[in-house]
Amino acid sequence: MPRARADHIRPKSTRLHPSDARAYWMASKIPSDQFLLYCFDSGSEDLDTEVARLHERSGRIEVLRRRITESACGLDYPRWTEAGPRSDAISVQRNTSIWSECLDAIAASFASQVDPRVSVWHLHLYPNIADAPGGTAHVAVLQLSHAAADGTLAARTARDLFGTHPLPPASARADPPGVFEPASTIVAAATVPLRLARMVRGGIRARRDALSLGRGTDSGEIPPPAHSRALTTLDVAPTGRTSVRTIVLPKADLQSGGTTVTTFVLTALSVALQRLLEDPADLAAEVTVARDARADARNNFGNVGVGLFPAEPDIRARSRLVSADLAARRTRANHPLSQAARAAQDDVEAHVPAFLAEWGVAQFDPTAVPPTVTGNTVVSSVSRGAADLTFGGGSVRFTAGFPALSPAMSLTHGVHGIGDTVTIGITSNSAAVPDPDLYEALLRGALDDVRTALA
Incomplete structure (x- = not known):
């Protein structure tokens, strides 16, 4: 198996690469979101505290700080713009308690693809799954737009989210919603x-x-x-x-x-x-x-x-x-x-x-x-x-x-x-x-x- 890349992609330009733009456009015809499941031993930390930690780390991860803004003129490729923190990016599924229900819930979530114009990701948490492989566990599923990452970059993104290593400071601001300047249309x-x-x-x-x-x-x-x-x-x-x-x-x-x-x-x-x-x-x-x-x-x-x-x-x-x-x-x-x-x-x-x-x-x-x-x-x-x-x-x-x-x-x-x-x-x-x-x-x-x- 090829190993996950060890570095983030930091684009020199905010314009989507054509391959990523095609992934974005094609997703409207063939749903392609990635669902990365991680199963963890049950720990002693409070769930709300852990959710707060994940929110804070997500604001420091380049892939998760981006959203797609389409060109107003239709002549240029969409662009990556800064996305502000979203309180609804993480959801806790407290009604799921056994492994079969967890798998059914994951399969059902395939029908609800993320809108990368709003957010490229969503994290589904299933705490205290009683009969997960290996015993009671917390299950986390990172849903990620394929336009934002391939499998290796997605794995690196999840590693940053669930890791304990230090991350770069969070972005100072989010780009405001809206259209590009008239000059962009001309260019x-x-x-x-x-x-x-x-x-x-x-x-x-x-x-x-x-x-x-x-x-x-x-x-x-x-x-x-x-x-x-x-x-x-x-x-x-x-x-x-x-x-x-x-x-x-x-x-x-x-x-x-x-x-x-x-x-x-x-x-x-x-x-x-x-x-x-x-x-x-x-x-x-x-x-x-x-x-x-x-x-x-x-x-x-x-x-x-x-x-x-x-x-x-x-x-x-x-x-x-x-x-x-x-x-x-x-x-x-x-x-x-x-x-x-x-x-x-x-x-x-x-x-x-x-x-x-x-x-x-x-x-x-x-x-x-x-x-x-x-x-x-x-x-x-x-x-x-x-x-x-x-x-x-x-x-x-x-x-x-x-x-x-x-x-x-x-x-x-x-x-x-x-x-x-x-x-x-x-x-x-x-x-x-x-x-x-x-x-x-x-x-x-x-x-x-x-x-x-x-x-």
Whole structure:
């Protein structure tokens, strides 16, 4: 699992990077808020005192001090502006007392996405959950707009919120609401021709680099891209009830045979999905891969398709195939020719005028059914660092995440570690997985089978 970045992004400009602006615009079509769960041992500190501490720390965290203000003229990208403290940013759910109710409440909160024009975050607190994994615990779920952070930056933000290390002084003031000055409209309008010219020049370079990438692939220097997969019953819109489940394990239980945690979980998923779908011919997972940070961008990741090889009956051999395919995808993504092609494409997108970029997002039809998919499910794997976070005087026990569903995917998986514990978070919708408890049981059994086969 890639580790969370150790630094905050501090933009030189307040304008949203185009990738973050697209995340903001696309959220109106596909809900994409992140939900970071942290489970803490029950401590002795008063809950109200702890909430006050979190409010104070949030005012010192750059990501949580921002909101989005849209351009008044519609010609420029939205901007990050200072957000003042909000007393309603933290809510305490005192009516939830058992783990199943807590999971149901988290799943229900997916329907209430934050409005980043007001606040990019909300913290849901579930105190004294009697039968949480490991015993009575406090559960905190940080809800965060994807425009504000990718998974690694979100993990760093949560670390600042629940940590005890000193933070920079709080901002002295909040920017007042309102529109940009007339001069901003004039400047934005004047830059449109320049942006178009740079976009064309960047497009020429992007095409040249794409041709070089193609030649490198044809020569065998670079692994080929993953092929698309056929739709399964998982690849449907989430029109039913959404559920979340968690499987909490020692990290050592997911490293049998010297495999990485990600490879181990992917292999187990292949076994569980094979049983759920009754021997599918081919399957793949869409795996999130961290990329080098781009200036001012808060989202720096990509998705690659990794084969799950359900036709291979031997689990050890299947694990080797999964590992080799994941390595090939990473080799291709990190090859200098791939990086040059991606940088050229990023440069093109960075110079697309805002009104064209927003118009392009508006054309996306979330009801359209794709003929094929990159992966039949999602696996997002992130290490959230050392187990040194606290809440109410209690130490962190485990952490989990629940990747969002999409119009063509109703089952996703988050693999999140903290300290020596890893949690597999499962998000499913009844349109694809009518019985989430059955699927959890299938995955638990598959994890045991992989551990036995690799031992």
